[in-house]
Amino acid sequence: MRTMFILLVIILSALTSGGCLAPASVTPVSPSLPNLTGTWTGPMEGYDEDTGFTDYHDLSIAMVIEEQHGRLFSGHFLLSSNSTEWTIYFAGAIGRDNTTLTITERDGGYCLGEVVAPDEIELTYMQDGSPYSIAVDYLKRE
Numbered sequence: 001m002r003t004m005f006i007l008l009v010i011i012l013s014a015l016t017s018g019g020c021l022a023p024a025s026v027t028p029v030s031p032s033l034p035n036l037t038g039t040w041t042g043p044m045e046g047y048d049e050d051t052g053f054t055d056y057h058d059l060s061i062a063m064v065i066e067e068q069h070g071r072l073f074s075g076h077f078l079l080s081s082n083s084t085e086w087t088i089y090f091a092g093a094i095g096r097d098n099t100t101l102t103i104t105e106r107d108g109g110y111c112l113g114e115v116v117a118p119d120e121i122e123l124t125y126m127q128d129g130s131p132y133s134i135a136v137d138y139l140k141r142e
Contacts, residue, residue: 030096030097030098030099031097031098031099031115032098033070033071033094033098034094034098034099034115034118035068036065036068036073036094036115036121037065037066037067037068037073038064038065038141038142039062039063039064039141039142040062040063040064040065040121040139040140040141040142041060041061041062041063041139041140041142042061042137042138042139042140043055043056043137043138044056044059044061044125044135044136044137044138045135045136046125046133046134046135046136047133047134047135048131048133049130049131049132049133050131056135058081058082059079059080059081060079060080060081061077061078061079061137061139062077062078062080063075063076063077063121063123063137063139064076064077064078071093071094071095072091072092072093072094073091073092073093073094074089074090074091074092075089075090076088076089076090077090077105088105088106088107088109089105089106090103090104090105090106090111091103091104092104092111094115098115099114099115100112100113100114100115101113101114101115101121101123103123108127108129109125109126109127110125110126110127111123111124111125111126111137112124112126119140119141120138120139120140120141121137121139121140122136122137122138122139123136123137123139124136124137125137
């Protein structure tokens with residue numbers, strides 16, 4: 001009886017120390033670091049304090065990412081309406097998951113975003129203060 005008990009303890013010790021009875025931990029694999037350089041364009045919709053909800057039908061947007069060093073990148077937004085253009089400079093970072101984006105603009109305003117596909121980004125722009133606004137940009141690389 002004592003021999004059987006010792007044998008049972010040895011078997012259980014071997015199983016638990018070898019990981020057979022412990023649940024396996026799975027580490028999710030994040031996608032590889034995306035290359036964001038290039039020109040991204042697409043529609044946007046939002047809400048502005050002064051005008052309310054809008055699809056910005058008279059305004060076009062291009063996000064030009066000129067440089068990328070690892071997870072950091074920089075460039076400018078080019079906004080056009082009729083014969084008027086604005087250039088807004090920015091810098092950004094790619095999150096540790098290689099899909100989330102955080103962007104800050106030189107003159108104020110921020111974007112949070114996500115790499116949806118290799119050539120598709122969705123950004124949420126936020127401007128606090130007065131007038132405040134928020135917009136969602138659906139951008140594809142040209």
